[in-house]
Each structure stands twice: as structure tokens, then as C-alpha cells.
Amino acid sequence: DTAVSQTPKYLVTQMGNDKSIKCEQNLGHDTMYWYKQDSKKFLKIMFSYNNKELIINETVPNRFSPKSPDKAHLNLHINSLELGDSAVYFCASSPWDRQNTEAFFGQGTRLTVV
């Protein structure tokens, strides 16, 4: 009954490969996010979707492509992986209602590019 679940938890891959990370939330939230946490623990927002619609797209290489098949899922596909993509990627969800908003985070996916 995990609220926000990400798979896989660990991902080790070679440079140049293409990989996907999946995220699902069972909280009924409208908004979902992807964050990248680097080795210095800095959390940078990458994307945000509201009801399957992209609303935030930060300065992220276009090798990163989010996809939201429905409002409960937000997947992240990364093409041509580079060493600098190594990080922990967190998915989160929150209600859209500003009076009730609170982000719930998944366990994270530790991506290591070798």
C-alpha cells in the first residue's frame, strides 16, 4: 500500500544506453513531479505534470522525456545516458489544491552510469 512507488530502486547502466524509471501514486493526487538529487544532496525539480499535462519543464536536456499515461503515473525515459546523469531520482505527488498541498515522495531510484 505504498503511496508513491518507483521502480527500479537501483539502476546501473552503461553510457549511451536508454533507460526508464516508472512512478505510480495511489493517493488520487493531480500533480506529479520528478526531482534529481545530486551527490551534494541538492534537489532540483525537473518536471511537473498536472492531470497528465506538463506544467513545469525546467532546463533539462531533451534526452529526458517524461510521460504521463494517466494522472496516477509519471514515467521518466532517459536516452543516451551520460556519466553526469548519475544521481538519485525522486518522484513525488501532491494535490493541486493549494490549501491542501503536500508532496509525498517515492523511495528514489539510484541511477549509476558507468
Added chain:
Amino acid sequence: AQSVSQHNHHVILSEAASLELGCNYSYGGTVNLFWYVQYPGQHLQLLLKYFSGDPLVKGIKGFEAEFIKSKFSFNLRKPSVQWSDTAEYFCAVIGGATNKLIFGTGTLLAVQP
């Protein structure tokens, strides 16, 4: 554009010491403010949040934070820390129409037994 700054990057305290972590944000409109904690190897968990009303908010595990609008601050406090409070602490803010949740750079708290 909104931003969040945390001035203390690394704090070391002994058990039972009092804690105050600074957080300042920049955004001129209505904001929602949060403190999250990340224990080693784990995901982020909400400690407390401020939306409106009483500027002194109490969260879990004895933490509290005070919203001072004139100073654009939302400092986190705990009167007596425990070894189990060792973690990374993140201040965050939501402002604007896109519900963009922005984090500060984090403060690593190490509590020595």
C-alpha cells in the same frame, strides 16, 4: 522567480542541544512553506508545513517552525535534539500558479551522542 536559501550547510550538535536551522525564501506572493527530512539512504518525509494562520507551526518529532513574513523566513527549531535526528533537512516553498515546489540546498545535521 522563487528561490529558497539555507545558510547552514552542515551543523554538528551534541545530544540535548537546541537546534535552529535557517531558511529564507524569495517570492512576493502567497507561499506555502515546508520542512522535509531525509534520513540516511531514505526518501524525503514531511516534518511540518505552513499554509496560513498561526505562524508558529508544530510538526512531528518535537520540531517546530516560525513563519516571519517580514523577514521572508521559516526557521526550523527543536529544543533538544537526539542522535536519531541525524539527517539532511530541506526547506521548501510553493508559490505561483504552477504549484512549483522548490527546495533549499539542505542542511546536514549530525548529532553526537
